[in-house]
Amino acid sequence: MSEETKKVKRVLSKSRIETNRREFIRSAVLTAGVVTFSLAGLLPVVQGSSARLRPPGALKTVFEEQEFFAACIKCGQCVQVCPVNAIKLAELDEGVGIGIPYIDAREQACDFSCDGLQCVLACPTGALTHELNYPADTRMGFARLDQPKTCLAVQGRGFKGQVRGPDYKGLLRYDEIDRWNPIAVADHPYDLELCDLCVRQCPIEIRITQCVEKDRQREEAKREGTLARVAEQHGNECPPKHAIELQPIESADGITRMLPVVLDGCVGCGVCEMICPVEAAPAIVVDIDKTTNWG
Amino acid sequence: MLNYIKESFSQVFGNPPTRPQKGQQSEELLAIYQAKRGALSKADLEAAHLEHHGTFFRKWQRRRWITLILVNVLFLVSYKFDVQLLEGAMTASRFVGFHFADLNSALQVMLAYKHVVLNLVIGTTTVFVMWLLLGGRTFCSWACPYHLLSEWAEYLHLWLVDKKVIRNHTFHRKTRSVFYVIFALLAIVTGYTVFETISPTGILSRAIIYGPGVALIWVGVLLLFEVFYSRRAWCRYVCPIGVTYAAVGTLSPLRVVYNAEACHHEGDCRKVCLVPHVLDLTIRGRAHDIDQDVSADCTRCGMCVDVCPTDSLNYRFKGLDKFL
Numbered sequence: 001m002s003e004e005t006k007k008v009k010r011v012l013s014k015s016r017i018e019t020n021r022r023e024f025i026r027s028a029v030l031t032a033g034v035v036t037f038s039l040a041g042l043l044p045v046v047q048g049s050s051a052r053l054r055p056p057g058a059l060k061t062v063f064e065e066q067e068f069f070a071a072c073i074k075c076g077q078c079v080q081v082c083p084v085n086a087i088k089l090a091e092l093d094e095g096v097g098i099g100i101p102y103i104d105a106r107e108q109a110c111d112f113s114c115d116g117l118q119c120v121l122a123c124p125t126g127a128l129t130h131e132l133n134y135p136a137d138t139r140m141g142f143a144r145l146d147q148p149k150t151c152l153a154v155q156g157r158g159f160k161g162q163v164r165g166p167d168y169k170g171l172l173r174y175d176e177i178d179r180w181n182p183i184a185v186a187d188h189p190y191d192l193e194l195c196d197l198c199v200r201q202c203p204i205e206i207r208i209t210q211c212v213e214k215d216r217q218r219e220e221a222k223r224e225g226t227l228a229r230v231a232e233q234h235g236n237e238c239p240p241k242h243a244i245e246l247q248p249i250e251s252a253d254g255i256t257r258m259l260p261v262v263l264d265g266c267v268g269c270g271v272c273e274m275i276c277p278v279e280a281a282p283a284i285v286v287d288i289d290k291t292t293n294w295g
Numbered sequence: 296m297l298n299y300i301k302e303s304f305s306q307v308f309g310n311p312p313t314r315p316q317k318g319q320q321s322e323e324l325l326a327i328y329q330a331k332r333g334a335l336s337k338a339d340l341e342a343a344h345l346e347h348h349g350t351f352f353r354k355w356q357r358r359r360w361i362t363l364i365l366v367n368v369l370f371l372v373s374y375k376f377d378v379q380l381l382e383g384a385m386t387a388s389r390f391v392g393f394h395f396a397d398l399n400s401a402l403q404v405m406l407a408y409k410h411v412v413l414n415l416v417i418g419t420t421t422v423f424v425m426w427l428l429l430g431g432r433t434f435c436s437w438a439c440p441y442h443l444l445s446e447w448a449e450y451l452h453l454w455l456v457d458k459k460v461i462r463n464h465t466f467h468r469k470t471r472s473v474f475y476v477i478f479a480l481l482a483i484v485t486g487y488t489v490f491e492t493i494s495p496t497g498i499l500s501r502a503i504i505y506g507p508g509v510a511l512i513w514v515g516v517l518l519l520f521e522v523f524y525s526r527r528a529w530c531r532y533v534c535p536i537g538v539t540y541a542a543v544g545t546l547s548p549l550r551v552v553y554n555a556e557a558c559h560h561e562g563d564c565r566k567v568c569l570v571p572h573v574l575d576l577t578i579r580g581r582a583h584d585i586d587q588d589v590s591a592d593c594t595r596c597g598m599c600v601d602v603c604p605t606d607s608l609n610y611r612f613k614g615l616d617k618f619l
Binding site for chain 2: 023024026027030031034035037038039041042045066067069070071072073074075076077079080081089091092093095096098099122123124125126130
């Protein structure tokens with residue numbers, strides 16, 4: 001009797017061992033599978049294909065991308081505060097970059113129309129560093145005249161009509177139209193004798209012009225002794241360096257033409273790339289290549 | 296208290312619940328077990344069981360689903376209509392201006408970044424206190440968007456099992472602990488929040504708020520795996536978020552408490568439970584006390600409270616029941 005019980009027990013325990021063995025193998029396979037899949041997420045960063053234009057404060061150089069990736073908690077609060085909806089969250093094909101904010105400048109660049117770097121303020125983890133206060137402090141990338149041949153200014157041509165066509169959804173803030181709300185670029189046609197859109201719409205250049213104008217007003221008020229109310233201006237709010245300008249060049253046919261030249265003050269916001277009216281491919285682009293001179 | 300914490304961690308780690316030693320159970324408890332022996336016939340149990348299974352929607356389940364959907368919709372509404380009540384996503388947000396950070400996401404970021412910003416400390420502390428009061432893994436069943444989809448997938452899975460089309464495959468419960476360690480190490484070593492890449496909680500939350508993307512395919516794969524191969528596999532055997540919140544739950548006063556007195560030991564509660572090992576104490580002879588708290592691996596979903604025909608399982612906020 002007792003022998004029989006033992007036998008039954010042993011048979012049972014054998015099947016139990018088999019069940020456990022199978023469960024163990026299944027568990028090991030599951031672990032290996034899920035971990036492998038999650039590690040595949042590292043491929044885009046290893047290959048370096050994850051480099052993209054990031055919101056202000058994300059990185060000073062492309063080499064800091066790893067820190068930015070590590071710190072980002074993928075909540076999208078930066079997306080939510082951007083008044084021009086410039087920020088998007090990356091997809092699974094970006095691997096570990098999933099849920100991390102980027103900017104597609106051609107589609108919608110950051111024009112700093114929030115003034116105070118709202119995305120930086122919204123970031124809960126410091127992935128967008130709080131060390132910057134003003135647009136001119138950022139360095140998202142660096143603009144480059146990619147196709148001088150197609151540039152309208154280089155060709156001596158003007159621009160008339162809607163930049164990027166009637167269906168373009170991009171927004172920009174035009175201070176003279178609405179100080180607070182960005183409007184559709186399509187609702188703001190231009191009529192320019194010589195195309196200077198990349199200079200004209202550069203947020204850094206716009207800010208410098210405003211600062212110069214304020215200085216002039218203040219001087220005038222001082223001279224006339226009137227109490228003209230000129231808002232007090234903080235020095236560091238005004239960009240210290242120019243970002244882009246048109247410089248005359250001698251072209252092949254002997255005529256002097258204008259060439260957009262990117263200067264040290266460029267923060268890489270991408271507005272020039274966005275606003276460039278050359279449809280096929282923008283003449284000017286912002287890149288964050290490792291070859292960029294980060295100054 | 297210390298015992299509860301120890302037992303909870305042991306169960307979260309993957310050990311089976313400890314059985315009461317001989318002589319550990321009180322005379323009263325043993326008397327209760329003795330009195331119930333043969334008191335109810337199979338037919339009686341069947342009747343009690345049937346009486347209780349009339350409705351598909353149950354009280355706590357209904358409340359929970361509504362809460363879960365409201366929380367996730369509030370994120371969406373806050374963004375789409377600029378209400379600014381709950382900005383961000385499940386991983387980190389601002390609730391009427393206060394920083395909130397999901398504990399596991401915050402942990403991953405801290406391990407990968409090795410640098411902690413004050414805002415993250417504030418957000419993590421706030422959320423820690425909140426879930427401490429609400430029960431830890433309450434996050435899983437009352438807020439996590441994947442949990443709801445997985446729960447629906449589970450109905451399909453159970454139906455298919457019932458129809459004998461498929462059978463369930465279990466994994467070792469310690470697998471989840473292995474994953475927890477692996478993902479923590481991966482964050483430290485690689486410097487990337489590797490788990491976040493595949494976390495269906497984050498993916499779904501962002502998909503709800505910012506629109507769907509290809510990452511939903513991964514969520515779909517997980518759901519299919521759960522429907523056809525292994526019941527609730529992600530939550531049971533993989534997800535480190537559950538482990539993090541279970542750790543918070545060990546200190547939480549909000550628990551499900553089991554009373555052995557009226558229990559029929561028929562096991563309906565264990566059949567609906569996401570983490571049935573926590574309910575092993577409802578098996579005849581397994582309880583340590585007449586009243587015993589269910590361990591912190593419990594998600595406080597209330598399914599057992601709903602299905603128990605004898606009211607033997609109930610929510611309790613320790614210390615508060617004296618006032619209520």
